[in-house]
Amino acid sequence: MQAHPPMYFKNRLYYLLLAVGGLVVMAGLYAVHLMEEHGHVISGMNNQIVWGVPHVFAIFMIVAASGVLNVASIGSVFGKALYKARAPLASLLSIAMLAGGLTVLMLDLGRPDRVIVAATNTNLTSVFAWNVVLYSGMFALVVIYLWTMMERRMNPYTKPAGFAVFAWRFILTTGTGLIFAFLTARQAYGSALLPPMFIVLSFAWGLAVFHLVQTVLYVWNDKVLDTAILSRKKNLLGVFILASLYMVAMYHMTNLYFAQQKAFERFILVDGGIYPNLFWWGYVVLGNLIPLALIYWPGLGKTRSVFAASLMVVLGAFSLLYVFIIGGQAFPLNIFPGYATTSSFGDGQIAAYSPSIYEFLLGFAGLAIAFITTTVSVRVLNFMPQDKHYITD
Amino acid sequence: MSESDLVRDLGRRNFFKTSLGVAALSIAPGFLLFDIAHGKAQPVSNKVRWGMLIDTAQCKEGCNDCVTACNKENGLPSVASATSVQWIRKIELKEASTGRQVSLPMMCQHCEHPPCVDVCPTGASFKREDGIVLVDRHRCIGCRYCMMACPYKARSFVHEPVTDQNPDVPRGKGCVESCTLCVHRIDVGLQPACAESCTNKAILFGDLNDPNSEISKKIRAVTSVQVRADLGLNTGVRYQGL
Numbered sequence A: 001m002q003a004h005p006p007m008y009f010k011n012r013l014y015y016l017l018l019a020v021g022g023l024v025v026m027a028g029l030y031a032v033h034l035m036e037e038h039g040h041v042i043s044g045m046n047n048q049i050v051w052g053v054p055h056v057f058a059i060f061m062i063v064a065a066s067g068v069l070n071v072a073s074i075g076s077v078f079g080k081a082l083y084k085a086r087a088p089l090a091s092l093l094s095i096a097m098l099a100g101g102l103t104v105l106m107l108d109l110g111r112p113d114r115v116i117v118a119a120t121n122t123n124l125t126s127v128f129a130w131n132v133v134l135y136s137g138m139f140a141l142v143v144i145y146l147w148t149m150m151e152r153r154m155n156p157y158t159k160p161a162g163f164a165v166f167a168w169r170f171i172l173t174t175g176t177g178l179i180f181a182f183l184t185a186r187q188a189y190g191s192a193l194l195p196p197m198f199i200v201l202s203f204a205w206g207l208a209v210f211h212l213v214q215t216v217l218y219v220w221n222d223k224v225l226d227t228a229i230l231s232r233k234k235n236l237l238g239v240f241i242l243a244s245l246y247m248v249a250m251y252h253m254t255n256l257y258f259a260q261q262k263a264f265e266r267f268i269l270v271d272g273g274i275y276p277n278l279f280w281w282g283y284v285v286l287g288n289l290i291p292l293a294l295i296y297w298p299g300l301g302k303t304r305s306v307f308a309a310s311l312m313v314v315l316g317a318f319s320l321l322y323v324f325i326i327g328g329q330a331f332p333l334n335i336f337p338g339y340a341t342t343s344s345f346g347d348g349q350i351a352a353y354s355p356s357i358y359e360f361l362l363g364f365a366g367l368a369i370a371f372i373t374t375t376v377s378v379r380v381l382n383f384m385p386q387d388k389h390y391i392t393d
Numbered sequence B: 001m002s003e004s005d006l007v008r009d010l011g012r013r014n015f016f017k018t019s020l021g022v023a024a025l026s027i028a029p030g031f032l033l034f035d036i037a038h039g040k041a042q043p044v045s046n047k048v049r050w051g052m053l054i055d056t057a058q059c060k061e062g063c064n065d066c067v068t069a070c071n072k073e074n075g076l077p078s079v080a081s082a083t084s085v086q087w088i089r090k091i092e093l094k095e096a097s098t099g100r101q102v103s104l105p106m107m108c109q110h111c112e113h114p115p116c117v118d119v120c121p122t123g124a125s126f127k128r129e130d131g132i133v134l135v136d137r138h139r140c141i142g143c144r145y146c147m148m149a150c151p152y153k154a155r156s157f158v159h160e161p162v163t164d165q166n167p168d169v170p171r172g173k174g175c176v177e178s179c180t181l182c183v184h185r186i187d188v189g190l191q192p193a194c195a196e197s198c199t200n201k202a203i204l205f206g207d208l209n210d211p212n213s214e215i216s217k218k219i220r221a222v223t224s225v226q227v228r229a230d231l232g233l234n235t236g237v238r239y240q241g242l
């Protein structure tokens, strides 16, 4: 044992991790192949729940991809050295998650083989089409931004590029919110609060992901994050968590204000089975209250508790998206207000949904793509934050 | 693509079709399919707007004749399930305040301002000049956004490989579909299969733009409503007795 220096084990571990990531991607692709061959009938989705678990994964990754750039923006746009040192890593994570999320979205299409159709036939009134443009633009912009940071000659352009990314990601997350906000006929969606809610959620989710990766990166490189930096970043996370909790509360409160939404809110918050459980326990308690305690409780708030808090924020995000996307579809569409309805097509009934293994495989494949992109990049290029001994801001 | 572009496009493609014949099929298969199914050369016109008036007083609870006829005409599965394609369904309603019961068929309402068309990223969902809303099954990528956007749940996703197709009604796994108002029948002067099959004469089909058509006269004479009229979609399908 002693004959091998720790580096040797790290190398092996690195390749092992990559191999595991690769296997997860392969499994996801196999699941897609099966869904292609047999049709979506083998997934848990049906004509009532048309967007399932893959959308939960995809939207998480896309929203977090935008939010993680907040770290970069604070550095480039507002000139804070502490964040500037982290802008390259944040940009990398953004690209990685965008790639993962978009792959999942694309492979969940009924006809993924036709994505070129989506690229060549654009319906300009469609928010979905706008989003295709927004996502690809974002991808390109962040790559340019990274280049201006990593290539010394390009350094002077970092600031304008940072500004462009800053503006673009607001539009992008607004666009993601609008996908739902435009569904005016559905009780769960069609709220003008959705775009700002998604923006605030993206801050918290993006920062949580950043924290997770940063912590692992420091441990891997036998480095310790300066406690002053840690404490600033955890406070920021705390603020974002509080803000997102506020936005989610507002969204539900305004819904409760409208009489026709009351039944829906009751379903999501009280008697909808898995949905209120996931909402209260998964999102509110696990995703917000415990992380807040881990951050602010006297004596806590050290590296480990912040890591745990970040992990829980991510799990809370998945819970919230599950409730929002799937719970929102499970509640029956009110086609005939004032009437109770029944039919062979699920009218008037809570739609049933039990996600299949294939959908999870696809979702995890998206995460694995983000993971592999990140792992390989941090190894071949230097994404480790370089902090000065003093903190100027 | 805006509505008028689409129409121009259709007109142009119809010109292609008549001049190039079948060769055009490979240029713009989706747009032509509904047209070539019956070999009619003239483009559809916006002078007509096809619609239906459904008299719920005539529609009988438990009767499923229109659904059966639709399934047969369009080669749809006959057994309903959570994943089966249903272009038309019977809904039984009970008024909460009075307990009054109503039975009616529900299908694509062929909205004048269809949300499904607005949200479709590829333009696969489109509205013909005569008001019929269709999905170009060669352009649909199966994103299901239109299903989320339709206020009437009129659309189905094809979850399984398709068998027993009617050559006039091309369908395919992985795409979204909905009632075509039997466009292939209308274009040869026939009625939609559901309207024809209803022995109670609950479904009246016709041209809403022609003041002398039976449907226009009846709409003037009786009280009819559009479902979820509050959304302002100006549906082509109207209901009487709701």
Ligand code: SF4
Residues within 6 Å of the ligand: B107, B108, B109, B110, B111, B114, B115, B116, B117, B133, B149, B150, B151, B152, B153, B154, B155, B178
């Ligand atoms: S009823 Fe639904 S599918 Fe039909 S045109 Fe209106 S929105 Fe589109």
Ligand code: SF4
Residues within 6 Å of the ligand: B119, B120, B121, B122, B123, B124, B125, B135, B139, B140, B141, B142, B143, B144, B145, B146, B147, B175, B176
């Ligand atoms: S499923 Fe097809 S028709 Fe519906 S919005 Fe997507 S591409 Fe358009």
